[in-house]
Every structure is written in structure tokens, then in C-alpha cells.
Amino acid sequence: MKTKLLLPNYFKTIGWVIFVPCFILTLLGLIFSESEWLVLFNFFDSKHVFSQWTTFKSLKPDIFDSNDFAGEILMTLTALGFFCVAFSRLQMEDEWIEKVRLESLLWGFYLHIGFFIVATWAGYSLGFYIWLAWNMLVAPVAFLVRFHWVVYMKPYFEQKRLAA
């Protein structure tokens, strides 16, 4: 895409290195939030392995005593990792890539809206908010999957099919 809004290409590698582990930990944290055996790596729980380094004591204990920021750090890193992967230039950025990028953004947004509408009608109370929490991940994941499928995987399989 011929725009100044994209990051340089080397951010893609940095992005993958940050995004993949953080995304896996986010998923594990959400899926096994009630699990006892995963408590060491569930950064949304205050009993995890980095708890003592990520807990901040409040200067105003009458408002709140302390808070564990591991979950916030993990979510921030996941979002930053996604941003670097999704919005850095490819080595050869051209008009077709631009088209695929924009189409994939639309796919991500459509799915996000679709899940939101389903959540509105199918969920209520806490279930609704849990669904919304999961829906947070739908747009970025749908974008990444669709973009990389069309740019890398689809041509690869087509070439393989033609060669066979």
C-alpha cells in the first residue's frame, strides 16, 4: 500500500514475536480462567507466576489497596503485536496487496459486527460480556487469517495444484 500510514517491513517480524506468545497466553487465560492447573500462567488471575512483580500498591488505600497489572500488560502486548503484524509493509507492497489488505479489513469488521449482533440477541447478563470479550479478538484474527491466506497460502496451493 503506497501510504505513509504503514510501518516499515521489519516491524512484521517484531510483531510476530510479540503477538504469537501473547495471543496464546490471552486465549489460555480466557479459556482456562477457572482452571487450577493453569493458574501459574493465567495472567488474568492474581495467583500467577509474575504476580509479585506486576502488583502495584495504591498510594490511596481508601480507594483501592493494590492491583495486578499482568493482564493489562498482556492485552497491551497482544494489541501492539497485532498492530505490528497487520500494519507493517510487506517486502513488496503493491496495488494488489493494497486491495487484499482493504478487503481483509472489511472481512474482519463484518465478522466483528456479525458476532456483536448475535451476542446482543443470544446472550444476556455476564454471558453477553464474555461474548463481547471474545469478540474483541474476532476482527484482528479474521483480518490476519484472511490477509495471509490470500497473499501467501492460496497462491502456494494453486501453484502446487497446477504443478501436479
Added chain:
Amino acid sequence: MTNTIHVERAIKRITQADLAAAVGVSRQTINALEAAKYVPSVVLAMKIARYFEKPVDAIFELTPED
């Protein structure tokens, strides 16, 4: 829009990657063009035509749907 890039490439005996490098796009873009899944911009169509030393309409042809 259909095109004869695949034929022209075969005549010149060059790969998709060679053509992509010559006109300054990715190999996947040439692949999408040959599969008629993407209609190029005027600039890219002219670059491809110039590379094969032919007029644009000798390589790209409108279909009834266009």
C-alpha cells in the same frame, strides 16, 4: 477483463517472479492477474505492455461483463 500474460510469459520464457521484478510488483500480483482474479491499474497494465513491447489492448481484453 482477460489477459494473455501467461502466453506472453511463455513466449519470452520468463517466470512470474521475473515479470514481477521487471514491472515492480509482487509475484502474487502476477499470479492473481493471470488467474483473472484482479484487474490491474492503468499504470500496471501499461508497464506490463511496455515490458512485452506490445500495445495494452493486445494483452488485456474487455469481457462482456466489464
